Amino acid sequence: xxxxxxxxxxxxxxxxxxxxxxxxxxxxxxxxxxxxxxxxxxxxxxxxxxxxxxxxxxxxxxxxxxxxxxxxxxxxxxxxxxxxxxxxxxxxxxxxxxxxxxxxxxxxxxxxxxxxxxxxxxxxxxxxxxxxxxxxxxxxxxxxxxxxxxxxxxxxxxxxxxxxxxxxxxxxxxxxxxxxxxxxxxxxxxxxxxxxxxxxxxxxxxxxxxxxxxxxxxxxxxxxxxxxxxxxxxxxxxxxxxxxxxxxxxxxxxxxxxxxxxxxxxxxxxxxxxxxxxxxxxxxxxxxxxxxxxxxxxxxxxxxxxxxxxxxxxxxxxxxxxxxxxxxxxxxxxxxxxxxxxxxxxxxxxxxxxxxxxxxxxxxxxxxxxxxxxxxxxxxxxxxxxxxxxxxxxxxxxxxxxxxxxxxxxxxxxxxxxxxxxxxxxxxxxxxxxxxxxxxxxxxxxxxxxxxxxxxxxxxxxxxxxxxxxxxxxxxxxxxxxxxxxxxxxx
Numbered sequence: 001x002x003x004x005x006x007x008x009x010x011x012x013x014x015x016x017x018x019x020x021x022x023x024x025x026x027x028x029x030x031x032x033x034x035x036x037x038x039x040x041x042x043x044x045x046x047x048x049x050x051x052x053x054x055x056x057x058x059x060x061x062x063x064x065x066x067x068x069x070x071x072x073x074x075x076x077x078x079x080x081x082x083x084x085x086x087x088x089x090x091x092x093x094x095x096x097x098x099x100x101x102x103x104x105x106x107x108x109x110x111x112x113x114x115x116x117x118x119x120x121x122x123x124x125x126x127x128x129x130x131x132x133x134x135x136x137x138x139x140x141x142x143x144x145x146x147x148x149x150x151x152x153x154x155x156x157x158x159x160x161x162x163x164x165x166x167x168x169x170x171x172x173x174x175x176x177x178x179x180x181x182x183x184x185x186x187x188x189x190x191x192x193x194x195x196x197x198x199x200x201x202x203x204x205x206x207x208x209x210x211x212x213x214x215x216x217x218x219x220x221x222x223x224x225x226x227x228x229x230x231x232x233x234x235x236x237x238x239x240x241x242x243x244x245x246x247x248x249x250x251x252x253x254x255x256x257x258x259x260x261x262x263x264x265x266x267x268x269x270x271x272x273x274x275x276x277x278x279x280x281x282x283x284x285x286x287x288x289x290x291x292x293x294x295x296x297x298x299x300x301x302x303x304x305x306x307x308x309x310x311x312x313x314x315x316x317x318x319x320x321x322x323x324x325x326x327x328x329x330x331x332x333x334x335x336x337x338x339x340x341x342x343x344x345x346x347x348x349x350x351x352x353x354x355x356x357x358x359x360x361x362x363x364x365x366x367x368x369x370x371x372x373x374x375x376x377x378x379x380x381x382x383x384x385x386x387x388x389x390x391x392x393x394x395x396x397x398x399x400x401x402x403x404x405x406x407x408x409x410x411x412x413x414x415x416x417x418x419x420x421x422x423x424x425x426x427x428x429x430x431x432x433x434x435x436x437x438x439x440x441x442x443x444x445x446x447x448x449x450x451x452x453x454x455x456x457x458x459x460x461x462x463x464x465x466x467x468x469x470x471x472x473x474x475x476x477x478x479x480x481x482x483x484x485x486x487x488x489x490x491x
Contacts, residue, residue: 059103179480228337381411403428
């Protein structure tokens, strides 16, 4: 019965909080809170301090559940949306939890003190309790400062568990690319790296036994990978320039964004006044005159805001955005170079490894060439179709299978043109024989060299082609993603 009462109490609180929050948002309360917090000077940290102070005071009078389901849903989205801080929800939750815990210990209204008073002996005075909690409050405040200054302490473990789990995000996840590229910079651009050594060995390998088409795939891929390395290096060089210029650029950006915000608000007021003018009675000249005066004043305020823009802002913004665009372009080029090169060489290796199975189709081709004009056409059409599907399962056989498909379709016709059927079949067989001859000439050592290269670069050059992040990279990502990164430069 007691459990039922407690459960009911919790759900009533949750239901009431949900209704209160919904009503608060419906009447524009969330927008008012947002506008107030965003109007504060000092950026994210001023908003954060105000929110934490409010939660601290509320902790004197409200339980954790009420704060969590009423206050947090209103303020959390505002704080999480700030690109200058780019905080995680986990870090914010821990900070709020520590703050509330500190509030519960703080005299004279702390919940924990009242609970202690209820179970403590009468010999223990309330003032003694107040003095006794001071060291613990101090420890809580130190913990708040440490966690606030070093988000890595909070974010690392959840990130580690996430990246090492069975449901970890794939390497192609857009949010991971910057950190992955940091890892690659440390492990690929180093002259002593395994990837670099593997690339050198591949370039020295003997592929003279391969057909020109296959040999070109390898040589072009090597060239593309080397170009990708240059793109990655260039991207980090530009990033370094951006970070150096950010200290001068960010203050100007904040001034401009505030002015743009003010201009937007002024334009909204102008629109409201113009709507009121259009709806006013024509004979109410005094009201119309006042509204027109207000509109003119607002337009003048807009001009004043525009005049307050930093000198040479247009050129400064253009040059900075050019750097950002160039950095992104080099990163995209790097990703495409790695993806395309590894994918093409992987496809080539699959072709080479499927040689043994490919050779077995020769006898079937010869069988069909003997019975093509003697067997029942429709039955033969089905057999050739099945044969074509067997070949299509192996890579790089589209030329062969497309002509076999024509043969199969022509054999289904009421009046079979055996001349055309034989012509298409012979073309398909000729393509097969050509590929058969080319594959027979390929040295096994060349295939082995390509296989070794792809295996050794599986989690570097070919990382984005994999389904799962390996452990060493996952641990690096856990650390890299644990610190908050300022994104305001890109807005």
